[in-house]
Amino acid sequence: MASFIIEGGHRLSGDIHPQGAKNEALQVICATLLTADPVRIKNVPNISDVNNQIRLLEDIGVKVTRHAPGYYTFQADEVNTSYVRSDEFLARCTKLRGSVMLIGPLIARFGHAMVAKPGGDKIGRRRLDTHFLGIQQLGAKFDYDVSRSVYDIHADRLCGTYMLLDEASVTGTANIIMASVLAMGTTTIYNAACEPYIQQLCHLLNHMGANISGIASNLITVVGVDDLHGATHTILPDMIEVGSFIGMAAMVGDGIRIKNVSYDNLGIIPYTFSRLGVQVLRDGDNIFIPKHDNYEIESFLDGSFMTLSDAPWPGLTPDLLSVLLVVATQAKGTVLIHQKMFESRLFFVDKLIDMGAQIILCDPHRAVVVGHDHQIRLRGGCMTSPDIRAGIALLIAAMSADGMSYISNVEQIDRGYESIESRLTALGASIQRVEE
Numbered sequence: 001m002a003s004f005i006i007e008g009g010h011r012l013s014g015d016i017h018p019q020g021a022k023n024e025a026l027q028v029i030c031a032t033l034l035t036a037d038p039v040r041i042k043n044v045p046n047i048s049d050v051n052n053q054i055r056l057l058e059d060i061g062v063k064v065t066r067h068a069p070g071y072y073t074f075q076a077d078e079v080n081t082s083y084v085r086s087d088e089f090l091a092r093c094t095k096l097r098g099s100v101m102l103i104g105p106l107i108a109r110f111g112h113a114m115v116a117k118p119g120g121d122k123i124g125r126r127r128l129d130t131h132f133l134g135i136q137q138l139g140a141k142f143d144y145d146v147s148r149s150v151y152d153i154h155a156d157r158l159c160g161t162y163m164l165l166d167e168a169s170v171t172g173t174a175n176i177i178m179a180s181v182l183a184m185g186t187t188t189i190y191n192a193a194c195e196p197y198i199q200q201l202c203h204l205l206n207h208m209g210a211n212i213s214g215i216a217s218n219l220i221t222v223v224g225v226d227d228l229h230g231a232t233h234t235i236l237p238d239m240i241e242v243g244s245f246i247g248m249a250a251m252v253g254d255g256i257r258i259k260n261v262s263y264d265n266l267g268i269i270p271y272t273f274s275r276l277g278v279q280v281l282r283d284g285d286n287i288f289i290p291k292h293d294n295y296e297i298e299s300f301l302d303g304s305f306m307t308l309s310d311a312p313w314p315g316l317t318p319d320l321l322s323v324l325l326v327v328a329t330q331a332k333g334t335v336l337i338h339q340k341m342f343e344s345r346l347f348f349v350d351k352l353i354d355m356g357a358q359i360i361l362c363d364p365h366r367a368v369v370v371g372h373d374h375q376i377r378l379r380g381g382c383m384t385s386p387d388i389r390a391g392i393a394l395l396i397a398a399m400s401a402d403g404m405s406y407i408s409n410v411e412q413i414d415r416g417y418e419s420i421e422s423r424l425t426a427l428g429a430s431i432q433r434v435e436e
Helices: 022-034 048-059 087-093 096-108 131-135 170-180 196-207 241-253 267-274 319-328 347-352 388-400 420-425
Strands: 001-006 012-016 038-042 063-068 069-076 114-116 141-145 152-156 162-164 187-191 212-214 221-224 232-233 254-257 281-283 284-290 306-309 334-338 358-363 368-370 382-384 404-408 433-436
Touching: 001 069, 001 388, 012 241, 022 038, 022 048, 022 069, 022 096, 022 170, 022 196, 048 063, 048 152, 063 306, 069 382, 087 096, 087 114, 087 388, 096 114, 096 152, 096 170, 131 141, 131 162, 131 187, 170 196, 170 221, 196 212, 196 232, 241 254, 241 267, 241 284, 241 319, 241 347, 241 388, 267 281, 267 306, 267 319, 306 368, 319 334, 319 368, 319 388, 347 358, 388 404
Parallel strands: 012 254, 038 232, 162 187, 306 334, 382 404
Antiparallel strands: 001 404, 001 433, 038 069, 063 069, 114 152, 141 152, 187 221, 212 221, 254 284, 281 284, 334 368, 358 368
16 A cells, blocks of 8 residues: 655646546447457556556457557457456456446447446445446346346347436446447437547547447437447546646646646536636646635625536536535635535545634535635645545645645555656655555
8 A cells, every 4th residue: 555745835836738538548448349450549547447447358358559658559359258257357347447337348249248346436326227227228138146246237139229317427328328339220318428538439439430429418329330440549638637737736836837638628627616716727728827825716696605516517527526625725715515426525524624624514415615715724634545536635735734744545546647746746746655
């Protein structure tokens, strides 16, 4: 297990480049199972969740060639479908949330998949109903093996249909799209997620020969084809990392430029930070965050204090609420953070309260933050990273705090942020990784 030792108070300046999008990478890598031809993917982030997903594909027989950092070719022409039934494979799936996105491609191309409950962040219930119900409507049969606690999924060939999803699940939508591209007939998916990750997956599949329309909307139509072929795809910059850097720059920056952010795919993220008083200046496809001696939270037009809440795209991604909450601790004003999608994601605020933040945790979904307006700095402390996004939020808090901080279980941060300590140290941070 690794930890970070952070000396707070160091100001950051310079340029930083976001990595490739983690959530997109997990989807498009699974999509390579849909063809026997080579699929080339660029801008793959070097993070543990993605690397584990790549190793999982290698274990089932996918040939993976690394041409350069972030540039891979995947060829699934000799997939070992018997390994997918093994206890070893299923045990590995339980440790990786992204493994659930193997279901759609495997059932579409090979007619069989198995799944155990996947791992990932400890942020409350993350049900798989949308995945299962959608793929069942395409004609797959689900048998539950009580002795192994796994689902055995099988189908001769899937058939297109109309479906209204019970929730706009990103990974559920991705799985259903990947399952339907080789199905007979037409599949219509209403209440589909439409995040940039889903849009990118659809673009890749169309380049591979799929027939998908309605991209970027919540009504997606897939006309099934007999087979797919190879393609080349470039992953977008990670908008969650871009948002994390915006928050970091507001708290401890002396002027930070975030380069090549694919601004048009950031959606409401820059505007949301501006509602906390953070200046987000666009320069072409770059963002510049100037030094902030203070920043003031806006009020609503009727004078009531600001509420920031997550919502399906194009609403605010839940992955940035932890960072926004930390940024608010040093703002002038009060804001209600309403995390609607996961019931345990705000429980990390007790660490911020220990550091001196003024936060009222109303319930598992809501927290009121009263900003210090830089009049009182946070204090360094000892913390544990409970999940990826809380981990980066605690790291930002530690960099802004007085004194030394210690964050354990930083493998959680490694799951989503590539070489984060060295990249931030290059900007002026003081972060030391220690192995225990």
